[in-house]
């Protein structure tokens with residue numbers, strides 16, 4: 001499969017020669033009777049460096065659809081957490097036994113959410129398990145951009161703007177509003193979805209790191225144009241305002257024959273992350289592992305940071321090397337794609353989730369603390385592991401489903417620390 005390279009690059013692609021107009025966006029009569037449609041992911045008037053839009057040339061206008069009706073196929077996909085006071089507890093989940101016999105849309109379960117999508121700020125943390133392809137079904141979220149992380153089983157995403165293969169260890173980013181279908185080349189897949197209600201994810205500034213490093217723009221891959229020319233009933237499921245809506249089209253809406261612009265779905269292989277760390281002492285703040293950031297209106301305070309903990313060399317001298325004990329004004333939701341996380345010797349399993357909300361005390365569990373305190377500090381490769389965090393300035397609210405399925409004894413991870421030897 002062919003990909004176009006570069007995060008936020010201005011690119012053009014056509015699946016049929018001559019489908020793209022030359023030198024203009026909306027000619028009087030686009031080639032082949034195609035319809036020109038602008039897709040805006042930022043307000044028209046955003047500054048140029050934040051302006052994102054693409055032009056799509058499609059077989060029928062998106063506007064051609066009947067009214068939507070409420071969709072009742074998935075009651076576990078929501079926009080907000082459980083109501084009531086937010087208990088200040090640390091929480092953790094084993095990989096839940098999500099119901100079988102579902103496709104990607106019906107197999108989504110919301111675990112955590114902040115804010116309301118109508119605020120255009122906040123983020124939700126979902127899990128999915130799918131063992132059926134989406135047949136003649138298409139999904140999109142008007143609430144947010146979708147960051148999809150398969151943990152087991154490859155995903156094949158047929159989006160309006162082309163096709164993406166996404167393996168565990170990769171991420172896919174689907175802009176708010178872009179329609180797609182999920183096929184399962186390996187029969188099933190499960191993983192994580194972060195839904196960003198706020199400003200679109202972008203690469204973080206690098207400051208003194210310089211011009212290169214962390215996630216390099218060229219490693220983000222957008223699809224080349226691909227379309228299907230299929231008539232007949234297709235169910236379109238839309239998420240809006242946290243609710244799901246359905247409409248039946250008489251054709252596949254994946255009918256974009258050509259497009260150009262600077263907003264499109266993309267994928268990124270997280271093993272290409274150029275990981276930075278200390279070469280002297282102390283454990284740096286995890287912001288050094290930021291892949292993508294969605295800023296809030298307060299400079300430096302993220303609406304959502306997508307952070308990874310990839311394989312890396314640990315070389316710090318006279319240092320407690322795993323994450324330190326800490327309390328954070330930001331709220332931290334984590335997932336584990338594979339291996340072991342260095343702050344948690346046990347209990348944080350691949351496919352699981354943990355939550356450390358605003359100002360909750362957390363850090364290494366007793367076993368990890370003991371091991372790291374006693375370790376000989378030779379250079380060591382932390383290998384075979386990939387954890388991630390979606391850190392946000394808004395406290396996460398667990399959903400009812402999440403509250404019902406949380407581990408019952410997570411606090412025990414920090415019980416039994418020996419008291420310091422002070423008289």
Ligand SMILES: O=C(O)Cc1cc(O)ccc1O
Nearest residue numbers: 285286322323324332343389
């Ligand atoms: O809590 C966590 O495990 C995530 C985390 C990792 C780290 O290396 C430093 C701070 C932090 O919040």
Ligand SMILES: [Fe+2]
Nearest residue numbers: 328332356362
């Ligand atoms: Fe933390």
